Amino acid sequence: MSTGAAENYNLKSMLSRPERLAPGHRMCAGCGATIGVRAVLRALHEEDRAVIGNATGCLEVSSYMYPYTAWEDSYIHNAFENAGATLSGVETAYRALRKRGRLPESEHFKFITFGGDGGTYDIGFQSLSGAMERGHDMVYVCYDNGAYMNTGIQRSSATPMFADTTTTPAGKCSAGKVQYRKDLTAIIAEHHVPYAAQTTFTRDFTDLHRKASKAIYTEGACFLNVMTPCPRGWRYETSEIMEICRLAVETCYWPLFEVDHGKWILSYTPKNKLPIEDFLRPQGRFKHLFKPENEHLLALFQEEVDRRWEDLQYRCAQG
Amino acid sequence: MKRAKAIRERMSGNEAVAFAIRQVNPDVMPAFPITPSTEIPQMVSAYIANGEIDTEFVPVESEHSAMSAAIGAESAGARTMTATSSAGLALMWEELLLAASNRLPIVLTLVNRTLSGPININCDHSDGMGARDTGWIQIYAENNQEAYDNYIQAFPIAEDPRVHLPVMVCQDGFITSHAVENIELLEDGPVRDFVGQYEPEEFLLNPGKPVAVGPYSISAYAMEAKKAQEDAMEQSRAVIAEVAARFGELSGRQYGFFEEYRTGDADYIMVIMGSAAGTAKEAADQLREEGWKVGVLKLRVFRPFPDQEIAEALKNCRAAAIMDRCESYNGCSGPLGMEIPAALYRNKVMIETADYIYGLAGRDFTVEHAREIFAQLRDAADGKIPAARHAYVGLREQ
Numbered sequence: 001m002s003t004g005a006a007e008n009y010n011l012k013s014m015l016s017r018p019e020r021l022a023p024g025h026r027m028c029a030g031c032g033a034t035i036g037v038r039a040v041l042r043a044l045h046e047e048d049r050a051v052i053g054n055a056t057g058c059l060e061v062s063s064y065m066y067p068y069t070a071w072e073d074s075y076i077h078n079a080f081e082n083a084g085a086t087l088s089g090v091e092t093a094y095r096a097l098r099k100r101g102r103l104p105e106s107e108h109f110k111f112i113t114f115g116g117d118g119g120t121y122d123i124g125f126q127s128l129s130g131a132m133e134r135g136h137d138m139v140y141v142c143y144d145n146g147a148y149m150n151t152g153i154q155r156s157s158a159t160p161m162f163a164d165t166t167t168t169p170a171g172k173c174s175a176g177k178v179q180y181r182k183d184l185t186a187i188i189a190e191h192h193v194p195y196a197a198q199t200t201f202t203r204d205f206t207d208l209h210r211k212a213s214k215a216i217y218t219e220g221a222c223f224l225n226v227m228t229p230c231p232r233g234w235r236y237e238t239s240e241i242m243e244i245c246r247l248a249v250e251t252c253y254w255p256l257f258e259v260d261h262g263k264w265i266l267s268y269t270p271k272n273k274l275p276i277e278d279f280l281r282p283q284g285r286f287k288h289l290f291k292p293e294n295e296h297l298l299a300l301f302q303e304e305v306d307r308r309w310e311d312l313q314y315r316c317a318q319g
Numbered sequence: 320m321k322r323a324k325a326i327r328e329r330m331s332g333n334e335a336v337a338f339a340i341r342q343v344n345p346d347v348m349p350a351f352p353i354t355p356s357t358e359i360p361q362m363v364s365a366y367i368a369n370g371e372i373d374t375e376f377v378p379v380e381s382e383h384s385a386m387s388a389a390i391g392a393e394s395a396g397a398r399t400m401t402a403t404s405s406a407g408l409a410l411m412w413e414e415l416l417l418a419a420s421n422r423l424p425i426v427l428t429l430v431n432r433t434l435s436g437p438i439n440i441n442c443d444h445s446d447g448m449g450a451r452d453t454g455w456i457q458i459y460a461e462n463n464q465e466a467y468d469n470y471i472q473a474f475p476i477a478e479d480p481r482v483h484l485p486v487m488v489c490q491d492g493f494i495t496s497h498a499v500e501n502i503e504l505l506e507d508g509p510v511r512d513f514v515g516q517y518e519p520e521e522f523l524l525n526p527g528k529p530v531a532v533g534p535y536s537i538s539a540y541a542m543e544a545k546k547a548q549e550d551a552m553e554q555s556r557a558v559i560a561e562v563a564a565r566f567g568e569l570s571g572r573q574y575g576f577f578e579e580y581r582t583g584d585a586d587y588i589m590v591i592m593g594s595a596a597g598t599a600k601e602a603a604d605q606l607r608e609e610g611w612k613v614g615v616l617k618l619r620v621f622r623p624f625p626d627q628e629i630a631e632a633l634k635n636c637r638a639a640a641i642m643d644r645c646e647s648y649n650g651c652s653g654p655l656g657m658e659i660p661a662a663l664y665r666n667k668v669m670i671e672t673a674d675y676i677y678g679l680a681g682r683d684f685t686v687e688h689a690r691e692i693f694a695q696l697r698d699a700a701d702g703k704i705p706a707a708r709h710a711y712v713g714l715r716e717q
Contacts, residue, residue, distance in 0.1 A: 051395065051523045066534035066544075074523040076394055077533035078387055078417060085384035088377065089349060089391025089399070094524055096346040096375040096397050107526045127387065130380030 007213055009206045017042050018072075020050070025070035026062040030238025032201070032228030033059050033143040037114060039205055040141055040224065043212035044110060049073065053087035053113030055124055056080035058150040059143065081123035084131035084140055087113040091136045110216055111138035117158035118148040121184050132191045132221045139215045139222045142184065145230035153233045157182040160253075161304065162297055163285045165233075170288040175297055180304050185225040189259035194220040197258035199267070200227035201245040207256055207267055214260070227254045235284025247279040252309040257316065266316040273309075276302045320568040323509035330502050332460070332495035335467040336402075336428050336488070337362035341372055342510040343474060345426075346397035346517070349377035349388035353407035355440035357430040357496060360402055382407035386414035393423040394532045396522030398474070400425065404492060405432040408446045412453065418485045419454025420548055421532060424477030425485040427455070428470060431593065432492035433680040441681020442492040444593065444645040447621075448654050454548055456486040456555055457622040461596045463500050465619075466490040468572055471505070474514045475562045481554045491594040493681065505570060513569055552623050559620055576625035579632055581607060582614030587696045588633060590659055591642040592618040595677065595684045599642075602689030613693050624658060630666030638671035638700040640692050640707075644678045652709050671700050677712035688712050
């Protein structure tokens, strides 16, 4: 049932697989979500068919604008808050039609749904939790860019503390978002699903390709949380995306880990954990933190990152 | 079509619809028991647990997810239905619009109960009426027999290529859903033949023929989609009539957009929907005995709204009482109180009308009430009193 170990995630061979999100969509240049989606879909075996679900968001409005679609596979968008429930209906239909002999035995479908952090952490949280608990054979992929980017960069529960967003603007009386972010990967892992993992873009993409493959080819409800930077919302130069992702991992802001059938596994431990400033400095949304009077806020941010990193290391050490 | 054998039984409205679901054996049924919930999903679950049917039941975590999963399943190519009541339908509201605009022939069985607040679990039509502009076909039943018969007709209407719209099959909470009455059931085989196999033209799980559902559509295209949806609603009139005719041959029971009860020569007609039509008919029978010419027009199909047919049916009476089991909070009348006078005016039928609100949140509506309304109608037509406007029936004195 669980596979992935035997596959070769050599970047060149992975990139030679056919694209399942065609070019010509309307996502921004340098958009992390698009990179994430293409990488996840690369993990599908060529002979397997798929139905792709999608919560309302940038990805949806830019990839399926009537009468054009960029999706090579069957695709369903329903609304903002129900990608989990919608795909659980599709997956149930698959089981019903197979059982009743209305689909050829030789046809295999995989079910993957994409939602931004707003549609996943917040408004779609109940629908996601229900789908995971019921154990539908599907993968829910959150492309986490840490705010409601499609609607105009409003804060979500995935937005990091102190980020300057349009609903938590930094100003004379505000240092940006007050709260720290929700740890959704851990919350879904606590549903005791067979597989939940957190990843982002690393130099060779092996971590993402491997986890996507594992999520797709593990039977049951699986969850992937992919940090996908948004140059518009985070305010960095589009060409810096890989460096931003590297810093998120090296500072332990976005640790790479997986929970495989209850076993917590760290996928990567930085040799020299970098200070959180290194991740925050290149991003315009944290510019106000680098004013001399806000030094204590950086210390607070560092404290929270350290606390969570310690916690994760502890869990992984327990196995 | 050959007339099917009738099976005499006694059942509640919930049992009758659950029995119809057992006979149809749909592919997928997602459902959630919001407060107030109906017994239908648990009855279906028992049929599944006992191996009588093999429908895939999805125990979702809310009514919003029930309709979301229904949209996913129906788009995927599965015959899908769900059941709900009151707040559950209200929670589905956004998804009701998506089911209709994606042109998905989902069938929803609705047990009509009031919406909060105050929280109250009894019958009125505020749930169904709240969804009257969501693009669903709505068919209302007077009793368990009609709830059963309407349910069986719902799938051939919804799935007809000229329609491709979802259908809501409504029955009154408690009065119909919980009361046990005599019923004539059909045998499983004829019901399955009548409903037929579901063969969608395009669906997500069609191997080698991928489709995309639920596009973003800019202003240059979206209005045409909405017009096509409205065209389908208009075309559904003919299909509803065809299906009813076929069902009449099978069962011997005749259905139209509405039932005309002793209206042929009536001076005064009460227009009413749902279980209270039985009360109105009893009042009409009593008054006929006393020499009055009165009748009842019981609306069955509320969406599409049969405006011309209603105007034609009312054109020869002196006055009509329009009965709403729902408040519209528009400051002037209930929903039927607006739509029926509009239908009359558009068709140049200038009879007197009076409009009433009755039975909210389970308030009793009695034969005495109906008799009093007929009397008021006569006095209004004679110019003795002004016609009732937005008048409440059976309200407490203090």
